[in-house]
Amino acid sequence: VLQGRDLAVLVDAAEDRGGLEAIRRGERLEGLLDLADELAAVDGLVLPGGESTVFDKLARTFHLDQPLRDAIAGGLPTLATCAGLIYCAREVRDAAVGQQTLGVLDVVVGRNAFGSQVDSFETTLDVKGYGSVPATFIRAPRVVELGSGVQAIATMSDGSVVGVQQGRITALAFHPEQNEDLTIHRTWVDRL
Ligand code: GLN
Numbered sequence: 001v002l003q004g005r006d007l008a009v010l011v012d013a014a015e016d017r018g019g020l021e022a023i024r025r026g027e028r029l030e031g032l033l034d035l036a037d038e039l040a041a042v043d044g045l046v047l048p049g050g051e052s053t054v055f056d057k058l059a060r061t062f063h064l065d066q067p068l069r070d071a072i073a074g075g076l077p078t079l080a081t082c083a084g085l086i087y088c089a090r091e092v093r094d095a096a097v098g099q100q101t102l103g104v105l106d107v108v109v110g111r112n113a114f115g116s117q118v119d120s121f122e123t124t125l126d127v128k129g130y131g132s133v134p135a136t137f138i139r140a141p142r143v144v145e146l147g148s149g150v151q152a153i154a155t156m157s158d159g160s161v162v163g164v165q166q167g168r169i170t171a172l173a174f175h176p177e178q179n180e181d182l183t184i185h186r187t188w189v190d191r192l
Contacts, residue, residue: 036067043192044077046185047084049138049175052111053096055087065102072104077168079188085164085171086111086141093144105169106147113142113160113173125174127163128153130187135162136178143173 039045045068047055059065072078072088080088088105095111114121114137125135128151135154143161146152154163154172162173176184 036064039067039071039076042076044079044189045072047078047080047087048177049082049084052083052086052092052101053099055083056100060100065100069102069104072102072169075168077188077192078170079185080105080169080171081177082138082140082173082175085109085143085173088169088171089141090147091145092141105164105166105171106150107143107164107166107171108145109141109173110144111141112139113144114140122178123156125154125156125162127172127184129165130184133176133183134179134181135172135174135176137162137174138178140173143171 056065059068078088085105086092086101086109088102089107089109090101090103090105091108092099092101093108093110094113117139120136120138122134122136124132126132130153140162143152143164146161146164147166150164150166152161152163153165153170155161164171170188172184
């Protein structure tokens with residue numbers, strides 16, 4: 001599982017290799033390119049919460065967008081949460097200017113649909129196939145359109161779709177990891 005070695009880690013990797021200078025010079029870093037090769041060897045991929053515009057910029061800068069797209073579209077089991085969901089979506093409403101996504105998940109998402117950071121909240125949700133789990137919403141998206149091959153697996157009481165499954169992609173609008181409950185990750189890993 002490529003757990004934690006998400007795109008956000010690129011920054012750490014760059015620092016580890018004294019790479020910030022190289023980034024400034026616009027050089028490609030060997031270690032970061034290895035990450036693309038590693039995709040072929042992993043059992044699954046977690047695209048976590050964070051900031052989808054940053055994922056997009058880093059992935060394109062380091063030429064990881066197409067390897068990621070190919071791997072996920074090719075059936076790599078993927079757990080995408082919050083920014084990860086946005087980054088996978090076919091279309092993003094309220095996207096940042098020039099923001100691109102992998103487009104591997106046939107949904108339209110509304111970015112920041114539940115408000116800003118100060119509107120963050122926690123609730124408990126029934127997620128089909130996972131049971132009842134605590135869910136933390138931080139600048140979370142909402143799924144506003146689902147393609148025919150996409151199933152809703154989590155829905156709020158107001159009808160907002162906040163979890164979907166498409167083949168081997170599980171995508172959640174909320175953070176499942178901001179608490180002690182490991183149900184989502186444990187169940188997902190057990191199924192790999
Ligand atoms: N709104 C953020 C984005 O656009 C996602 C926030 C999060 O992952 N908690 O990527």
